[in-house]
Amino acid sequence: MVDLPEKKVGVISCSGEGCVEGTISRVATRMVLEQLRPDQTVTICLPLFLAGGEEERAFARYYPTITVDGCEKKCAKVGTERYSGKPASSIVVTDLTGNPGCSKSPSRRQLDREALILAEKVAQRIAQEVDEVLKHWR
Amino acid sequence: MKTTMQKKVIVIPCSGIGKALGSISREAAYEVVESLRKGVTETTCLALITSGDTETLQLVKSNKCITVDGCPLQCAEKNVRLAGGDVAASFRVVDALKENRKLKPKTVTFLDHDGQQLSVILARDIAKKVDELVEK
Numbered sequence: 376m377v378d379l380p381e382k383k384v385g386v387i388s389c390s391g392e393g394c395v396e397g398t399i400s401r402v403a404t405r406m407v408l409e410q411l412r413p414d415q416t417v418t419i420c421l422p423l424f425l426a427g428g429e430e431e432r433a434f435a436r437y438y439p440t441i442t443v444d445g446c447e448k449k450c451a452k453v454g455t456e457r458y459s460g461k462p463a464s465s466i467v468v469t470d471l472t473g474n475p476g477c478s479k480s481p482s483r484r485q486l487d488r489e490a491l492i493l494a495e496k497v498a499q500r501i502a503q504e505v506d507e508v509l510k511h512w513r
Numbered sequence: 514m515k516t517t518m519q520k521k522v523i524v525i526p527c528s529g530i531g532k533a534l535g536s537i538s539r540e541a542a543y544e545v546v547e548s549l550r551k552g553v554t555e556t557t558c559l560a561l562i563t564s565g566d567t568e569t570l571q572l573v574k575s576n577k578c579i580t581v582d583g584c585p586l587q588c589a590e591k592n593v594r595l596a597g598g599d600v601a602a603s604f605r606v607v608d609a610l611k612e613n614r615k616l617k618p619k620t621v622t623f624l625d626h627d628g629q630q631l632s633v634i635l636a637r638d639i640a641k642k643v644d645e646l647v648e649k
Contacts (some may be wrong), residue, residue, distance in 0.1 A: 426592055450560035
């Protein structure tokens with residue numbers, strides 16, 4: 376039997392390796408888990424979720440999720456909808472930057488100061504969505 | 514005139530987000546594609562492969578791939594194989610950790626010293642494999 380946690384929101388990031396925005400989605404998600412809402416959130420490993428991780432899929436089926444995607448292809452949202460259910464909220468990094476598409480510079484590997492500031496902004500937005508979801512929890 | 518894209522080795526980490534192992538897989542992949550074997554390698558989003566993006570599927574089917582997984586669940590390898598990708602080699606961070614027991618990586622978001630060191634060790638092994646694949 377799957378062991379599900381109590382009253383938590385699942386934050387699912389695309390963590391896309393191909394573009395800077397994928398790294399931002401990942402770092403922002405970790406900021407929420409470690410600093411902003413550590414007691415209210417868990418994360419789900421997207422590749423495991425998509426590879427058939429039963430525990431991950433069960434969580435996303437019965438608990439609210441927030442997907443965090445780097446670009447407009449929205450792989451985390453698409454995967455969550457396909458394998459479990461509609462996320463309670465969906466955030467796309469490029470929607471916040473106003474620059475559509477996937478950028479490969481300055482660095483996908485190590486975020487520069489500007490990208491880190493954007494990651495913090497995305498993290499704040501995720502935290503707001505977590506609060507909203509918990510407020511309407513039934 | 515028809516142009517032919519130069520073949521590259523595609524290095525695909527799992528980037529698992531729950532533990533340091535996933536971050537090490539990601540860092541090792543970047544070390545190879547952005548530093549050790551820049552130009553002959555590239556990476557792509559694993560999530561794009563799993564969501565069936567046509568262009569990305571074509572990329573992994575027409576080039577040799579190296580998958581880099583954090584844990585024994587091997588999500589990167591499984592997902593690339595399921596998508597019909599050409600997996601020429603696969604690496605696991607847990608194996609590198611067994612061979613380097615003195616290293617104890619802990620942090621996930623930004624790797625600590627031990628995590629960085631393990632990613633460099635793993636990246637060197639991946640780079641050797643890239644050389645073998647390029648020579649073939």
